[in-house]
Amino acid sequence: MASLSTTSLSFKAPSTRISQVLRKGSSFQSVTFGRFTSSTSKSLRLQISCAAKAETVQKVSDIVKEQLALTADTPLTAESKFTALGADSLDTVEIVMALEEKFNISVEESDAQNITTIQEAADLIEDLVQKKPAA
Amino acid sequence: MRTSIMSQMQRSFSIELPKLVPLQLPSRMETHLWYVIPDEVKSTSLLKQYSQLLSPPENDKVLQMRGDKLQKNALLARTLVRTTIARYQTNNGVDPRTLMFKKNMYGKPEVDWQNYKNCSDPPLHFNISHTDSLVACGVTLHVPVGIDLEDKDRKIKHDVLTLAERFYSTDEVTFLSTIPDPEVQRKEFIKLWTLKEAYVKALGKGFSAAPFNTFTIQFKAGTNGGYNLCKEETKKCNRDWKFGLLELADSHYAAVCIEDDQARAPMRVIVRKTIPFVEDELISESKFL
Numbered sequence: 001m002a003s004l005s006t007t008s009l010s011f012k013a014p015s016t017r018i019s020q021v022l023r024k025g026s027s028f029q030s031v032t033f034g035r036f037t038s039s040t041s042k043s044l045r046l047q048i049s050c051a052a053k054a055e056t057v058q059k060v061s062d063i064v065k066e067q068l069a070l071t072a073d074t075p076l077t078a079e080s081k082f083t084a085l086g087a088d089s090l091d092t093v094e095i096v097m098a099l100e101e102k103f104n105i106s107v108e109e110s111d112a113q114n115i116t117t118i119q120e121a122a123d124l125i126e127d128l129v130q131k132k133p134a135a
Numbered sequence: 136m137r138t139s140i141m142s143q144m145q146r147s148f149s150i151e152l153p154k155l156v157p158l159q160l161p162s163r164m165e166t167h168l169w170y171v172i173p174d175e176v177k178s179t180s181l182l183k184q185y186s187q188l189l190s191p192p193e194n195d196k197v198l199q200m201r202g203d204k205l206q207k208n209a210l211l212a213r214t215l216v217r218t219t220i221a222r223y224q225t226n227n228g229v230d231p232r233t234l235m236f237k238k239n240m241y242g243k244p245e246v247d248w249q250n251y252k253n254c255s256d257p258p259l260h261f262n263i264s265h266t267d268s269l270v271a272c273g274v275t276l277h278v279p280v281g282i283d284l285e286d287k288d289r290k291i292k293h294d295v296l297t298l299a300e301r302f303y304s305t306d307e308v309t310f311l312s313t314i315p316d317p318e319v320q321r322k323e324f325i326k327l328w329t330l331k332e333a334y335v336k337a338l339g340k341g342f343s344a345a346p347f348n349t350f351t352i353q354f355k356a357g358t359n360g361g362y363n364l365c366k367e368e369t370k371k372c373n374r375d376w377k378f379g380l381l382e383l384a385d386s387h388y389a390a391v392c393i394e395d396d397q398a399r400a401p402m403r404v405i406v407r408k409t410i411p412f413v414e415d416e417l418i419s420e421s422k423f424l
Binding site: 090 | 199202266267285291292298301302332342343346
């Protein structure tokens, strides 16, 4: 298990954040993209990413609202969990596909399973968009 | 028993609950499928009684749902589980508030029977599923169970075959692609989704243990609604897994999956509609699609 003390890292971009993701068996009833993650893959994933642009978050929110047919008064933030918004497994699959189409990216099933909120989806999208080879 | 009740004291057990009508246990090859139609539960005082059944963490989870409708459905789901399991206990009825739950190592919820060591009741298995408009709970004796619901009229935004090619097995894609009518194709896609989801939930090891494209569920012609589960890679079929597909409340497809390595007889599903504490209605027995 890698241990990293944040004081030993220095980043110049102010919006950079380090997110440490420990995958454990998550709630069976909370459907993440593709269902609950297996606790046997107890890998510590260190993600260093720039927080997604507000624009990306907005686009993801719009897609989620549309897929889940949310009413205008549904409280929705970047931290909103898909399951708390009423998404089931088929919804999450369709959301991922809509995001792929919108942003012209391809999401691996293993990555899809790790997304649980709008913010996480936006972060992954920006990461994938950045990694795409230059046209 | 005393210690478990003592540990529950922080919750207000002085509130009297209406009596729950006891239930006969399911037999081994039977699944009892209970459902609640949220729109039929209108009484705010009844809903308040329901929330008093839940543990504090369960109530917190209900409150995390965004919006009244989602909160109500989450409340009804937990209420359905607690009251139904409590009713199957034969020792003078068990207070549904005292039931404890835990998760298996992969996150599947199950009853924590440790407080009932002295009871002669054999362990029950359960699984829940809900949509916007229906909440259901399947209960079995001794065997793992998984259930899944989908609204029959659910719109699929993407092309059904594109979805199938990505997520289903090759035999399932072949099956779907031979269906000429797009509406029938959409319905068959949804039926397959519920069957596959019910299997993964019965297995209880997480989606990554059984990705949808690694297995095929095939309708067995000539049986009363039977299905075969076969591995994509080897094409070998496993007869321990039994499936049933039904229609619930004229509005939903419901798939039930159980694992039973001892019986070769087809599974039975007894469907009952309920409003906890209020009424039960026997709907059907093994009426499969």
